[in-house]
Amino acid sequence: MVYDAEDTRRRIFDAAAAEFAEHGLAGARVDRIATAARANKQAIYLYYGSKEKLFAAVLRAKLEEVRVSVSLDPDAVAESVGQMFDWYREHPELIRLLLWEALEAGDEPGEGERERRDAFREKVHHLVDGGVACHLPEDARVRAAQDLLFTVMGLISWNFAVPGMCRLVLDEETDQAALARRRETVVEAARRLATANPAATPPARGG
Incomplete structure (x- = not known):
């Protein structure tokens, strides 16, 4: 099966949005995000750099979503x-x-x-x-x-x-x-x- 990087990013993003909404930045766990996204932790750090940057990316995207909607x-x-x-x-x-x-x-x-x-x-x-x-x-x-x-x-x-x-x-x-x-x-x-x-x-x- 060919690795679909974009699909992996989407799954990570969706899992992170749910995790951060429930637990916040401090309480969120990268391993739970990885499990929910069916991805490994290394992919999360590769695409987003850190948990803090992932939180910022999720929030920025959600604000943009409401802005255009x-x-x-x-x-x-x-x-x-x-x-x-x-x-x-x-x-x-x-x-x-x-x-x-x-x-x-x-x-x-x-x-x-x-x-x-x-x-x-x-x-x-x-x-x-x-x-x-x-x-x-x-x-x-x-x-x-x-x-x-x-x-x-x-x-x-x-x-x-x-x-x-x-x-x-x-x-x-x-x-x-x-x-x-x-x-x-x-x-x-x-x-x-x-x-x-x-x-x-x-x-x-x-x-």
Whole structure:
């Protein structure tokens, strides 16, 4: 049988994503990743260099996945938030990875921080170009768009960071029932944020 390097990398990546989401960086074990991936440990170090670099590669790929899958449309904020909510419900591992990163990271900037910052700047400028906070000076528009983006991210992600707490607070029997309620609430909250902000829709240009 011909060795398929790309398939091996994919299996390692998938196994690592599951291992890191469950155990974090410190608690993850390369031997468990190798076993789940049906690969040897040497292949992991060959392709990724170290456990730390493998974690960074997994997190970077997951962030890129959500970036290309959904975005915050300045003309349809509520609808975009609903799509983002659904994406995170289908991919809960990203929230877990981000929580592990926050718990285990030191004070120094993490690997890929500049790349991730640039990606968020791109999202912010997309909102500004779409008319968010158009009544404000340019620098204030950027800050308003940053705040809107982070507020929306918080509205969505907390539901998946603490699903058990979500179920208890809402007094629902299952996580699924609680999340169904939360989706409606989060989308409505986003709609109100957009409509309450006169910058969400550019003013009409009169002749």
